[in-house]
Amino acid sequence: xxDSKPLLSLDWDPVAAEALLRDVFGIVVDEVVWKGTRAxxxxxxxxxxxxxxxxxxxDSVRVVMADExxxxxxxxxxxxxxxxxxxxxxxxxxxxxxxxxxxxxxDPLEAIxxxxxxxxxxxxxxxxxxxxxxxxxxxxxxxxxxQRADSVAWNPHKLLTAGLQCSALLLRxxxxxxxxxxxxxxxxxxxxxxxxxxALDTGDKVVQCGRRVDCLKLWLMWKAQxxxxxxxxxxxxxxxxxxxxxxxxxxxxxELVMEPEFVNVCFWFVPPSxxxxxxxxxxSGRLAKVAxxxxxxxxxxxxxxxGYQPHGTRGNFFRMIVxxxxxxxxxxxxxxxxxxRLGQDL
Amino acid sequence: xxDSKPLLSLDWDPVAAEALLRDVFGIVVDEVVWKGTRAxxxxxxxxxxxxxxxxxxxDSVRVVMADExxxxxxxxxxxxxxxxxxxxxxxxxxxxxxxxxxxxxxDPLEAIxxxxxxxxxxxxxxxxxxxxxxxxxxxxxxxxxxQRADSVAWNPHKLLTAGLQCSALLLRxxxxxxxxxxxxxxxxxxxxxxxxxxALDTGDKVVQCGRRVDCLKLWLMWKAQxxxxxxxxxxxxxxxxxxxxxxxxxxxxxELVMEPEFVNVCFWFVPPSxxxxxxxxxxSGRLAKVAxxxxxxxxxxxxxxxGYQPHGTRGNFFRMIVxxxxxxxxxxxxxxxxxxRLGQDL
Numbered sequence: 001x002x003d004s005k006p007l008l009s010l011d012w013d014p015v016a017a018e019a020l021l022r023d024v025f026g027i028v029v030d031e032v033v034w035k036g037t038r039a040x041x042x043x044x045x046x047x048x049x050x051x052x053x054x055x056x057x058x059d060s061v062r063v064v065m066a067d068e069x070x071x072x073x074x075x076x077x078x079x080x081x082x083x084x085x086x087x088x089x090x091x092x093x094x095x096x097x098x099x100x101x102x103x104x105x106x107d108p109l110e111a112i113x114x115x116x117x118x119x120x121x122x123x124x125x126x127x128x129x130x131x132x133x134x135x136x137x138x139x140x141x142x143x144x145x146x147q148r149a150d151s152v153a154w155n156p157h158k159l160l161t162a163g164l165q166c167s168a169l170l171l172r173x174x175x176x177x178x179x180x181x182x183x184x185x186x187x188x189x190x191x192x193x194x195x196x197x198x199a200l201d202t203g204d205k206v207v208q209c210g211r212r213v214d215c216l217k218l219w220l221m222w223k224a225q226x227x228x229x230x231x232x233x234x235x236x237x238x239x240x241x242x243x244x245x246x247x248x249x250x251x252x253x254x255e256l257v258m259e260p261e262f263v264n265v266c267f268w269f270v271p272p273s274x275x276x277x278x279x280x281x282x283x284s285g286r287l288a289k290v291a292x293x294x295x296x297x298x299x300x301x302x303x304x305x306x307g308y309q310p311h312g313t314r315g316n317f318f319r320m321i322v323x324x325x326x327x328x329x330x331x332x333x334x335x336x337x338x339x340x341r342l343g344q345d346l
Numbered sequence: 347x348x349d350s351k352p353l354l355s356l357d358w359d360p361v362a363a364e365a366l367l368r369d370v371f372g373i374v375v376d377e378v379v380w381k382g383t384r385a386x387x388x389x390x391x392x393x394x395x396x397x398x399x400x401x402x403x404x405d406s407v408r409v410v411m412a413d414e415x416x417x418x419x420x421x422x423x424x425x426x427x428x429x430x431x432x433x434x435x436x437x438x439x440x441x442x443x444x445x446x447x448x449x450x451x452x453d454p455l456e457a458i459x460x461x462x463x464x465x466x467x468x469x470x471x472x473x474x475x476x477x478x479x480x481x482x483x484x485x486x487x488x489x490x491x492x493q494r495a496d497s498v499a500w501n502p503h504k505l506l507t508a509g510l511q512c513s514a515l516l517l518r519x520x521x522x523x524x525x526x527x528x529x530x531x532x533x534x535x536x537x538x539x540x541x542x543x544x545a546l547d548t549g550d551k552v553v554q555c556g557r558r559v560d561c562l563k564l565w566l567m568w569k570a571q572x573x574x575x576x577x578x579x580x581x582x583x584x585x586x587x588x589x590x591x592x593x594x595x596x597x598x599x600x601e602l603v604m605e606p607e608f609v610n611v612c613f614w615f616v617p618p619s620x621x622x623x624x625x626x627x628x629x630s631g632r633l634a635k636v637a638x639x640x641x642x643x644x645x646x647x648x649x650x651x652x653g654y655q656p657h658g659t660r661g662n663f664f665r666m667i668v669x670x671x672x673x674x675x676x677x678x679x680x681x682x683x684x685x686x687r688l689g690q691d692l
Contacts, residue, residue: 045534045555049528053528054399155556182398194641195645209391308537316539
């Protein structure tokens with residue numbers, strides 16, 4: 001089963017497209033700031049929504065195939081660009097993902113950057129979820145190539161658990177791009193005759209006007225934990241996810257969707273009545289009904305909150321995110337025991 | 347001197363415009379949610395910025411004249427609509443303001459609603475700042491006609507001092523418009539097979555994905571203070587603003603920009619060297635340089651923070667917002683004394 005990835009294109013003539021590029025770059029990029037967080041895998045939720053809000057229309061978003069693990073296939077990106085150009089439209093941005101929402105997949109950024117470089121396309125990396133991995137010497141190789149991106153979105157409120165909301169947009173551009181694209185020079189709000197450097201007033205660059213100082217959370221956390229403290233958080237999350245996977249393999253009621261490469265542990269709980277019935281025709285359909293029932297039970301019990309979702313042709317499965325630095329192996333043992341307890345009659 | 351007000355129009359053909367109306371309504375309306383807060387007076391900061399982000403382009407925003415107090419002139423709105431239609435473009439939304447940022451002006455909503463009704467235009471009221479006045483039996487007449495609006499934006503984090511950010515969008519529509527316009531049905535985030543009414547999951551209606559539960563602040567505050575408690579806040583703010591104005595009239599160094607109708611007290615501090623020189627040619631230019639100097643001094647002193655801005659042909663003046671429910675007359679006396687002290691050598 002293949003996933004798909006977004007490639008943005010404009011179906012206007014090259015002159016109009018060029019005139020729009022500057023604005024659109026800023027806009028699409030900033031969209032990642034206000035959207036918050038979601039990966040582009042499968043439904044392209046934020047990218048398509050952004051295209052709709054920006055007036056580009058959702059048809060401007062083209063999907064690129066991904067492999068079974070949810071990683072973009074660079075050869076298909078190349079193919080989609082050729083197809084788009086053959087139709088006379090002008091591709092301008094590729095949105096790759098480092099750490100997709102459901103499977104936690106990391107796209108092959110070096111190969112994608114090669115394609116972007118060859119065609120002169122803006123490379124955006126949605127590292128909202130996976131960007132924090134860069135803090136780990138052990139695991140940062142997952143993002144090899146991200147240094148070639150034109151823009152990167154990163155949410156420290158995810159893996160690093162800064163308070164909601166804390167979103168960073170990193171740009172290669174050093175010419176004050178956001179100011180040039182979005183600045184509206186409202187002199188009644190952003191006075192130019194202040195006694196300090198007014199370049200410090202960043203409000204005019206962004207969508208919102210009244211907003212919280214979210215960057216302070218990251219700064220404080222980094223000061224308090226240090227780079228090594230944050231690295232430990234990331235490494236511990238990987239280690240605990242690995243522990244959970246190994247424990248699942250020891251129990252007969254758990255079936256992994258795949259070996260995780262990140263801290264997304266995707267699995268089915270197979271209740272007693274379905275064990276050994278993998279070959280039956282209605283197995284998948286019945287298995288897909290298990291997660292909603294267990295979710296209802298755990299919520300009403302008040303014992304846990306684990307998300308589930310369908311994904312492509314796969315029916316509902318749980319997605320356990322092992323990220324909270326306060327988690328221990330005992331918590332994960334509890335999780336497995338509790339699922340078995342809640343699902344023993346199913 | 348006249349201000350100007352925004353009138354949005356689309357310079358596309360009627361069929362295309364009609365197809366866009368549904369999306370655009372939702373989008374422009376929601377823009378008021380994410381922009382936060384600013385009034386449309388003079389620079390049309392948020393409206394123009396929204397039009398740029400939405401891909402409509404800032405040229406789609408037409409300005410309507412306002413009177414000396416910053417109130418929209420309905421006759422000019424009528425004239426602008428005729429002009430737009432004569433050019434073959436399709437007006438679709440009028441953004442009126444209840445409580446402009448600088449002057450605190452309330453547009454004549456009844457007359458504007460008449461125009462909108464006559465032409466079939468969406469009436470949006472940006473009541474971000476002034477909407478809280480509805481809680482006061484004494485002052486709510488300032489918003490007469492707001493019940494005819496199609497959409498209203500209101501920021502309880504302003505006059506009611508809920509914690510940043512707390513923005514409400516009120517819609518006349520009861521057919522789940524935002525869901526229909528913005529929903530992108532990301533099944534991996536917004537599962538439909540939950541055990542409770544999934545209409546309670548509002549996330550798919552809005553721009554952001556990961557976001558705080560800002561409405562809780564309003565709910566808690568309202569529960570804690572009651573309608574009467576919040577009404578007292580509003581009435582007290584009006585009373586204190588009136589006190590400040592009367593005290594200013596007793597001191598020779600203060601010149602009001604106008605009698606306020608809201609809690610925005612706009613004034614110049616006239617330093618000793620400029621008193622009695624109103625007739626001199628360079629008076630306005632020299633007066634405009636006073637506020638930035640005083641602002642620098644109060645900030646470095648750490649004693650106060652009062653905003654200033656130019657406005658139309660008026661040079662820099664202070665805009666004291668009397669809103670904090672903890673303010674007392676003594677605080678306002680201090681403000682006046684402190685300005686006199688900081689400006690005595692100017």
